[in-house]
Amino acid sequence: MTPEDRFITLDVGNLDREHICCAFAGSKAAAGVAGKKDWIRGQLDDGFIFRKLDAKAKVFIEYTMAEKAWAPIYAPGYLAISCFWVSGKYKGHGYGRKLLESCEAEAENGVVVVSSAKKRPFMADKKFFEKFGYEVCDTAPPYFELLVKRINKDAPPPRFTSTAKSPSCDDNGGVVVYFTPQCPYNEYYVNVAEAEVIGRHGLPFEARAITSREEAQNAPTAFPLHSVFYRGKLVTQEFIYDDRVFDRVMGPVLKK
Structure with a gap:
């Protein structure tokens, strides 16, 4: 072997x-x-x-x-x-x-x-x-x-x-990202890259760390590892780490 x-x-x-x-x-x-x-x-x-x-x-x-x-x-x-x-x-x-x-x-x-x-x-x-x-x-x-x-x-x-099947969070007027420590990319891509990209497009941004198993099991998304909400509605699990991804993921949502 x-x-x-x-x-x-x-x-x-x-x-x-x-x-x-x-x-x-x-x-x-x-x-x-x-x-x-x-x-x-x-x-x-x-x-x-x-x-x-x-x-x-x-x-x-x-x-x-x-x-x-x-x-x-x-x-x-x-x-x-x-x-x-x-x-x-x-x-x-x-x-x-x-x-x-x-x-x-x-x-x-x-x-x-x-x-x-x-x-x-x-x-x-x-x-x-x-x-x-x-x-x-x-x-x-x-x-x-x-x-x-x-x-x-x-x-x-x-x-x-039931929480996963009815994904929603409070409306902060912009973007809320839920994430857990289970993904090593989250530390940088949420707190730095996504915060910068979302802010550059003039939207409020809030990162909400899930820090316990109980929180994760009751998360408002089927993918608590990383989920992006806009105006209280779940949009994607993808990292919005640059303007290209922002335009592809958030563009259609912002036009509604």
Whole structure:
């Protein structure tokens, strides 16, 4: 077995020295990486798993018991995937299948993951999961889908909570962004990039950090990892980090 065929599961003994794949340390990512590692450290005792390829690569999966997930889903006895990524030259080598199978092997009732009908940035690819027997079991506005692979056919089907299915927040006259420490990009892209872009377009901006599992499980969005609201309505889970993205995402909304 070559080093690149070996997977590493993060634990208290190796967390400080191992990278966390999606954001290699740098001037913009450093604070977010440190925050994400602190977050992982706090989840390990609750069964959180971060498994990655033993290489400097974006090849990894994150999952935990759905009851412990930072997501507004009801899926007792299921495992919930929160992030799953195989990028670049590592695609097509079976790494994604191996990571997914390692998760499924630990599941009691099955596995769930939040996705969407159309492939979107920073979200699980629905087509990939469908190849392995996953299917839609619930939906939430504006485009979120809950995918499931049921292992115990007698277990009740998972679902989004009522807050996820009725996404809204108070109207501040502009943009509100909800986010969790689970994504290392949030520290910079929310508090710096999005704040600057939204402000440059003359809109009020407020960043609302979700700091506990309870808050995340009762969040007003199916994707508390990062969600953007305008005038109280959920617009996107995408980072609005420059004017190009602002025009594409917010342009149609502002014209209404």
